[in-house]
Amino acid sequence: MIRQMGDIMADHQTSIREPQIHGNKNLNDVTNEVCNIMDRKPTWLWWLGITLSLSALTLGIVSVSYQIATGIGTWGLNKTVGWAFDITNFVFWVGIGHAGTLISAILFLFRQKWRTSINRSAEAMTIFAVMCAGLFPIIHMGRPWLAYWMFPYPNFRGPLWINFRSPLAWDVFAIGTYLIISATFWYFGMIPDLATVRDRAKNKIKKFIFGALSLGWNGSYRVWHRYETVYALLAGLATPLVVSVHTVVSFDFATSSIPGWHTTTFPPYFVAGAVFSGFAMVLTLMIIARKTLKLEEYITLNHIENMTKVIIVTGGIVTASYATEFFIAWYSGNGFEQFVFLNRALGPFAWAYWIMVGCNLITPQFFWFRSIRRNVIIVFILSIFVNIGMWFERFVIIVTSLHRDFLPSAWSMYAPTWVEIGTLIGSFGLFFTLFLLFIRTMPMISMGEVKSVLHFRGKGKEA
Amino acid sequence: MEKLLIAEFQNEYDLVDSVKAVRAADIDVIDAYTPYAVHGLDKAMDLKPSRLTQICFTFAFIGLLVGVLGQYWVSAVNWPINIGGRPWNSLPAFMPVAFEVIILFAGLGTVFSFFAWRRVKHGKPGLQPSLRVTNDRFYIVMKQGQQRKSATSVTEIVTAHHGKMVEN
Numbered sequence: 304m305i306r307q308m309g310d311i312m313a314d315h316q317t318s319i320r321e322p323q324i325h326g327n328k329n330l331n332d333v334t335n336e337v338c339n340i341m342d343r344k345p346t347w348l349w350w351l352g353i354t355l356s357l358s359a360l361t362l363g364i365v366s367v368s369y370q371i372a373t374g375i376g377t378w379g380l381n382k383t384v385g386w387a388f389d390i391t392n393f394v395f396w397v398g399i400g401h402a403g404t405l406i407s408a409i410l411f412l413f414r415q416k417w418r419t420s421i422n423r424s425a426e427a428m429t430i431f432a433v434m435c436a437g438l439f440p441i442i443h444m445g446r447p448w449l450a451y452w453m454f455p456y457p458n459f460r461g462p463l464w465i466n467f468r469s470p471l472a473w474d475v476f477a478i479g480t481y482l483i484i485s486a487t488f489w490y491f492g493m494i495p496d497l498a499t500v501r502d503r504a505k506n507k508i509k510k511f512i513f514g515a516l517s518l519g520w521n522g523s524y525r526v527w528h529r530y531e532t533v534y535a536l537l538a539g540l541a542t543p544l545v546v547s548v549h550t551v552v553s554f555d556f557a558t559s560s561i562p563g564w565h566t567t568t569f570p571p572y573f574v575a576g577a578v579f580s581g582f583a584m585v586l587t588l589m590i591i592a593r594k595t596l597k598l599e600e601y602i603t604l605n606h607i608e609n610m611t612k613v614i615i616v617t618g619g620i621v622t623a624s625y626a627t628e629f630f631i632a633w634y635s636g637n638g639f640e641q642f643v644f645l646n647r648a649l650g651p652f653a654w655a656y657w658i659m660v661g662c663n664l665i666t667p668q669f670f671w672f673r674s675i676r677r678n679v680i681i682v683f684i685l686s687i688f689v690n691i692g693m694w695f696e697r698f699v700i701i702v703t704s705l706h707r708d709f710l711p712s713a714w715s716m717y718a719p720t721w722v723e724i725g726t727l728i729g730s731f732g733l734f735f736t737l738f739l740l741f742i743r744t745m746p747m748i749s750m751g752e753v754k755s756v757l758h759f760r761g762k763g764k765e766a
Numbered sequence: 767m768e769k770l771l772i773a774e775f776q777n778e779y780d781l782v783d784s785v786k787a788v789r790a791a792d793i794d795v796i797d798a799y800t801p802y803a804v805h806g807l808d809k810a811m812d813l814k815p816s817r818l819t820q821i822c823f824t825f826a827f828i829g830l831l832v833g834v835l836g837q838y839w840v841s842a843v844n845w846p847i848n849i850g851g852r853p854w855n856s857l858p859a860f861m862p863v864a865f866e867v868i869i870l871f872a873g874l875g876t877v878f879s880f881f882a883w884r885r886v887k888h889g890k891p892g893l894q895p896s897l898r899v900t901n902d903r904f905y906i907v908m909k910q911g912q913q914r915k916s917a918t919s920v921t922e923i924v925t926a927h928h929g930k931m932v933e934n
Contacts, residue, residue: 330801330902455840464840468852473862480866484873491877495802499900518881521894524798524807526884531803532816533880540822540873544866551862755802 323416323756326600330754334499337748340596341500345743348595356735363729366722367442375445377722383715384705388723389443391697392730395580396436397478397552398573398693401545402581403429404485407492408541411534417609419752420601423496424592424742425585426489431737432584433482435730440474442726470554477551484544488537494520495530495751549577556700563643563704568627575620576693579663582613583689590683592742601748604677611670611682614689618667621696625660639709647703651716655699662692770796771908771920772895775929778804781904784927785810788908793920799895799905818876825875826868833864895932905932 328336345353370377380387403425410418441447453475455465465472498520501513520526553573556564566572586607593602632644647656666688669675676682707714741747775781782804785795795811798804834857841847842854852859895905906929908920921931 334901455836461845463847464845466847466849467837467841467863468849468856468859470862473866476863476866480870484869487873487877495900499801502897502900518884520900522799522801522899523894524800524804524811525813527800527803528808528813529816529818529880529883532818533876536819536822536876537873540869544869547862547865547869551866554862751802755805 323419323603323605324601324753325603328600328757330757333750333754333757334503336601337496337746337750337753338500338503340598340747341743341745346595349739349743353736353739356732356739359728359732360736361729361732362725363732366725366729367438370442370722370726371447375443377720379718379720379723381715381717383708383713384702384717386705387698387702387717388719388727389439391694391701392727393436393439393443394552394573394697394701395694396432396439396730396734397549398577398580398697399584400429400432400436400481400485400581401549401574401577402585403427403432404481404488404541404545405578405581406585407488408538408545411538412542415609416756417606419749419756420598420603420606421585421589421610422752423489423493423745423749424588424738424747426485426492427741427745427747428585428588428738429485429581430482430489431734431741432581433478433485434737435734437478437482438730438733439726440471470551470558473551474555477548481544481548484537484541488541491537492534492749492752493745494518495522496746496749498522499750500746546574549573561704561708562637562639563647563700566628566631568624568631572621572624572627575617575624576696579614579617579621579667580690580693582610582617583686583693586610586614586682586686587690588738590679590686592747594679596742596747598748601753604679607679607682608673608676611676614686615667615670618663618689622664622667625664642707643704646707647699650703650707652699652703652706655695656703659692659695659699662688663696666692771910772932773906773908773920773924773929774896774932775904775906775927776902778807778904780927780929781906782807782810784924784929785906787923787927788906788920791920791923794909796907796909799899799907801900801902801904804904818879821879822872822876825879826872828875829868829871830864832871833867834860836867837863 324333326332378388403422406418406425407422410422441450444450453465453472455467494517497513497517501510501517504510504513550570550573553569557566557569559565589602589610590607593599629644632640635641647653666685669681669685675685702717706717773784775784778800781798781800785798785807789795789810789812798807798811800807837860838855838857841856841860846854894900895907896903899905906924924931
């Protein structure tokens with residue numbers, strides 16, 4: 304009797320709950336459809352994408368080579384505004400790099416099954432974004448060939464060690480660790496799928512490469528059992544790591560004594576902003592991927608809707624942070640602090656401030672409506688607005704806090720030069736080139752995990 | 767090498783039920799081969815929880831020691847530099863880096879311990895009952911010659927769970 308009740312309830316549940324993956328697939332379908340993305344010839348859209356990305360990357364390489372050869376005097380910086388475009392881009396890309404590990408680690412710990420279709424490509428996106436981010440501080444050094452001085456190693460200069468009290472040294476460790484652990488997590492999660500590709504490969508070279516990469520994976524359950532343990536441990540380690548990375552990035556500002564920067568709310572504010580912008584970028588990429596690679600049955604409207612909900616929450620936190628900053632500036636009674644915030648909203652960079660407010664406060668409010676959350680084209684457009692808004696947030700924080708400092712005679716304006724704009728475009732080129740190559744060469748959907756959520760069907764039937 | 771019995775199944779439910787039934791009939795299940803991590807199979811096969819959690823903790827602890835003592839030695843012992851009058855041993859300022867070192871050691875240590883246990887190397891061939899393991903089939907590998915005690919034969923159990931014997 305109880306058994307029967309259970310079955311009825313199970314049936315009932317499956318009829319309300321939409322399946323994670325549409326199209327009533329079996330295990331073999333998943334293998335074939337995911338692997339076919341790599342096997343078939345690229346579409347003209349892919350060629351268009353790679354052409355545009357490589358062009359942008361070329362512009363970036365030209366700009367970076369020029370500024371390294373000439374010096375960072377080619378930038379629009381001056382004595383007052385010593386940080387601007389470069390650090391804005393750095394923080395922007397680190398922020399983008401937060402969604403991947405959030406999806407793969409935090410949503411894994413919360414048992415959110417919908418993550419399985421998007422975690423692989425979101426993790427790849429994370430790694431590429433962190434690589435883009437890492438370029439900017441290195442370029443900013445002016446003498447990038449000495450970048451290894453950032454690491455503590457025995458040397459003949461004293462030994463003169465790095466200053467471990469500096470947030471910039473913390474950054475090196477936070478971002479370095481984040482890149483290494485994210486890449487490990489990504490590769491580790493991919494091993495079973497690499498074996499799947501190996502076992503169905505007909506071509507000798509492909510068999511060799513994927514044979515090497517899959518490390519002799521054979522699907523043994525004794526190995527799966529340990530594998531799951533390691534995966535859960537990595538997720539547990541990556542979760543505080545995600546939070547720590549943008550916290551440390553925010554310390555670059557928060558530990559300084561510049562009004563507008565030395566704010567104790569920066570760590571949670573930055574982490575929420577990072578997740579906000581990261582999810583917007585995941586949405587942008589996933590909407591393009593599902594359309595061009597015909598993955599609508601894997602990346603369903605439910606996935607898109609879930610991600611827009613994350614954007615509502617994190618957008619709300621970001622909005623609350625903007626309000627808190629203003630309130631505290633007024634409540635502190637500190638004239639310098641009050642001036643910086645009034646100058647942000649009403650000064651010469653007010654246009655940037657209002658782009659930021661417009662994109663980050665208003666855009667998420669559209670997602671309260673279900674019809675908009677499930678309208679792919681509108682979500683795509685709104686996700687781009689969030690990306691723009693979050694880029695301007697970093698620009699506003701950095702430039703408006705610096706350009707009118709304590710001494711009015713030192714006040715100055717900032718405008719980027721073509722070199723700086725070329726470097727930004729080049730970083731987008733690098734990001735999209737890597738992503739487009741990734742979807743052609745690696746299984747972009749985690750087959751092993753998608754297969755484990757397919758079986759919401761019932762006992763005894765053929766899977 | 768002794769002969770093995772291999773049974774093939776089409777879905778995870780039949781596999782798990784069959785593993786339970788086979789073990790109930792006192793036949794040793796050496797291993798199962800599955801395309802994904804089947805939920806509940808560890809209990810059915812009675813696998814012990816992995817010790818990798820302890821290994822992870824050990825590496826995290828080593829990371830803590832390296833992170834804290836390393837920064838202390840560099841900043842306060844080997845070459846102390848006065849930076850803004852801060853104390854040589856600025857322990858609170860060492861915490862972010864120590865934290866990152868803990869995560870780095872624990873993460874890489876765990877993964878490489880797993881690889882070491884698997885004795886992986888580049889291009890090691892996958893030894894598996896069939897190439898379909900990594901696609902859509904489930905297998906149980908059992909020891910042969912233990913069926914004396916049980917009333918029903920392995921084949922009967924397997925067939926009852928919609929499976930078939932591929933090697934016996």
